[in-house]
Amino acid sequence: MASAAAPAAQSAPPSLSLPPSQFARLQPHAYLLAHLSPPATSNQPSIRANGRAPSQFRITSANTGSLTHTNGSAVVRVGDTTAVCGVRAELLPTEDIASWSVSRSAAATTNKRRKLTDPTQKLTEEIGDESDLDADADDQSHIEDLNLLVPNLSLSTGCAPGFIPGAPPSSLAQSLSHQILALLHTTRLVRAEDLRVWYQPPNLGAEDLERHNESEQMDVDAEEAGEKDKEIKAFWVLYIDVMIVSLAGNPFDAAWASVLAALRDTKLPRAWWDIDNEMVVCSDAVSESHKLTLRGMPVASSFCVFEADAAAGWRAVIIPDAEEERQIEESNRKGVQRRWILADPDGYEEGLTQERACIVVDKKQGGKGKLVIVKMEKNGGWALDSEELRKLVDISAKRWEDVRQVIGQC
């Protein structure tokens, strides 16, 4: 920058105006404010510095299944933020779970689910209740107790200058990883049934007989043991790794969209208990593999609140300033906006705002049903009240349609 400015100063008389990009660097707050509140005489619409309307999201694109060594993968670009997600499935045999054999013997006699440590969970669920998957309300307990979903988000990919590669994960990366984990658990996106590898004594079905014809004789005495002998031999553990390749604001929306798209793409091989080798074996045939059946399609939308008063962020940590609120009310009546809610903030806007909101919504029955708010989070200020949040939910609902189209296409 300096080297470019020096020859210009010699040749021409120095001009007093700065080019926009330098003004943006020197006075970021005033720059964004000038864009959002243009003088009334200029007839220009209120628009963000990046050319978007306040409630407009960046262009989103997604691509799935391009990574070779994954069970499911996705690349999602939201503007200049790029997230690559790969899902890998590994088997967790139940004999490797320390507390498994204890609880399993109890389950075998009562034909009930493994008793859970959490007393609030109901204990009366039948094993293998496949007919009504949505009804099995606490099948998530396996996923949560055994940590069958292991998401991790990495920012140390050189995605932005602030993150030093090789250093321990930054607090932002850790918190994003945890948010993804928490959202996977609360949305109950993955069904535990998809992750279980069952074993049923082979003398029940004709198909099983055929497969285990060598072990037939020794299983004859097990004939009277029926459905209740069906047991879980292993679980699939899904390692969900998100690499933020390029960071230009709003990493969570991009990361969550990539996780969602990758899980929709995930194929698990057919796995069964091989009684001769006493181990779980898998088939590599694509025709026998099954896709995950996800519950719904939650979509995250993030927002930030830009205050016209540059010092608002400093006061935000103390107490609501009644005087300032009154002024904002007054100027609102006069038609002067002092506060903007910006959807899908880019890196520049994130640096200028304190208050954030994240809303995750889903629509039942593939968009025809009613809107469900899965998660609503806001922090950093008090500008967003219930009325504003209601508007944001409407915006998120529109965003849900857009993202569904993008992810549905791939």
Next chain:
Amino acid sequence: METVKTKDSAPGAATRPQRQRQSNELRKIFLKTGLIPSASGSSYLEFEPSPALAAARSTPKSLIPPSSALKLACTVHGPKPLPRSATFSPNLVLTTHVKYAPFAARKRKGHIRDASERDLGVHLETALRGVIVAERWPKSGLDITITIIEAEDDRWWGDAPDSHDAPWGMMNVLAGCITAASAAIADARIDCLDLVAGGVAAIVSDGDDAAPRLVLDCDPAEHWSILSACVVAYMPSRDEITELWLKGDGSKAVLSADDKRLGNEALLDGAVDAARGAHTVLAEAVRESAERYAGLALGGPAR
């Protein structure tokens, strides 16, 4: 932990992918700069999938991929001031960092860099240090970070784990890293002596009685065994090599009757030829980057 069994368990059920290129033909390289705007320079590199992999993608039969194709992203941050605690340096301090994504290879990688990743970082640093005109930026640092999204295989997956057991895939990865880093450095407008490109050649044998032959840009999954392989970082216009890494023993290999070169010499020449091929792609990508920069400079001030 996971045991993979082919459907009918016959040993011939899955076949090794065959090399369909000429022995001096390289895989196509996709190289693009400037995809990561927050970095001062960036590039993305991808190798063309082998025919076997492309077939497995279009009509999937088995969940086990026959081979894999390199995909990596490289970012350059800097030149930037060194931290206050750092001692004075009259030259640009180069830091290279190569990390595999956890899902990059057949076996899940850990989050902490392992020995092979550090090794790649050191090799890359050597390759680039001789290219950058470091004395133009005293007291500055340059961070080069490479994220490998998909790595190359070390061998065909159906081979026994200890057959020709050397990390041959790493050499292809290193060549890709060098080419991509070179593009990213040029994209960051850092002065270099030349565009350095990476190239790989290998002496392979496709059976016990088959004569060893020299192939450029070998995909380790496609060969029965690799006797030796070589990767160079090469500057074509100066005809200089900044990094040379040779693995295996190909010194006694007789390539053909009319070729009097020693095995290692032939290998080195082959690697340089491969680097020349990669250089044409690199030059094209850098030209694109320069045009974009010029467009920015005309339309408004550059970044």
